Amino acid sequence: MTHVLLVEDDTRIRQALGLALGDEGFRVTGAASGEEALAQLERAQLENAEPDVVLLDLMLPGIDGLQVCRTLRAQGDLPIIIISARSDTTDVIDGLEAGADDYVTKPLIAGELAARIRALLRRRRPAERPEPDADExxxxxxxxxxxxxxxxxxxxxxxxxxxxxxxxxxxxxxxxxxxxxxxxxxxxxxxxxxxxxxxxxxxxxxxxxxxxxxxxxxxxxxxxxxxxxxxxxxxxx
Missing domain, CATH: 1.10.10.10 (Winged helix-like DNA-binding domain superfamily/Winged helix DNA-binding domain)
Structure with a gap:
């Protein structure tokens, strides 16, 4: 089962989205802050149990989402989808520049988000050849x-x-x-x-x-x- 780490400080959104993604077939772990998310990920790495994808709200208390994104990207290529309150701000661009693979805007629709998660995870599979004979x-x-x-x-x-x-x-x-x-x-x-x-x-x-x-x-x-x-x-x- 696909494991999603949801980093969202709003308890109601975190719980509601966790339940909705659960209905879509995902296992969801929540984190209420950037510090909590990084600590969870550090433990998961030691236990060889990293999540498959991180859903990351940009507006977090303490360490903000941009810094969390930069930290995760510096450590590897764990898939990251940022969550932005508005699509017409620089938040989206800043998040993508920080290393995110994709973005979604609030209000979140579980079905659309699930489709984006699945599409992103397909890119984690061994690379498909763009051409049948393209060895190089x-x-x-x-x-x-x-x-x-x-x-x-x-x-x-x-x-x-x-x-x-x-x-x-x-x-x-x-x-x-x-x-x-x-x-x-x-x-x-x-x-x-x-x-x-x-x-x-x-x-x-x-x-x-x-x-x-x-x-x-x-x-x-x-x-x-x-x-x-x-x-x-x-x-x-």
Missing amino acids: LQAGPVVIRPAEGVVRRDGVDVHLTRTEFRLLAELAAARGRIVSREDLLARVWGYDYFGDTRLLDVHVRRLRRKIESNPDEPELVLTVRGAGYKIGRSPDA
Whole structure:
């Protein structure tokens, strides 16, 4: 059974959402603060019983959700979905920049949230090959091995989250062709965001910081204004 750690300081929301996700087939553990969540996760690591995904409210007492997110991302690629009170603030962007994989906004709908959790966890499975014969993909000095989940730049391993890896693999598999934002959202995230591309654009920025020699002047992951993204300097270009 999928184990969800729900970090939410509002007792009523935490209990109600825990019951609703339980009805969706998840096992939910609650934490009322960032400190409690980090302590639970530390114990879980020692017991080899980490949750499968963390639902993280940004507005927490003490250590806020952004700091918790940064701490968890620095430790590994545990899937993180942030919870934001409003979708029209910088909270969403800040949370994604801190390392979250996805976001949801309040009021929370259990069925939608469950679908996003399942889509996120599918990305934790061994990487699917973007092409049947794509044992190795390349973008300039970056080599991607989809079946192994490995990325190297100039022979040095590059650590990507599962989401970043799938995004890079999808672009590399297109071999220089433009991939629309809508197609990337569908292929990487697995569901429709109804035109909200902040999630994708922030992940592209994070990916560039890891693989580009100069993220401010990208040569590998290129923006095609009004169309989408493409890989530059591919061997077949």
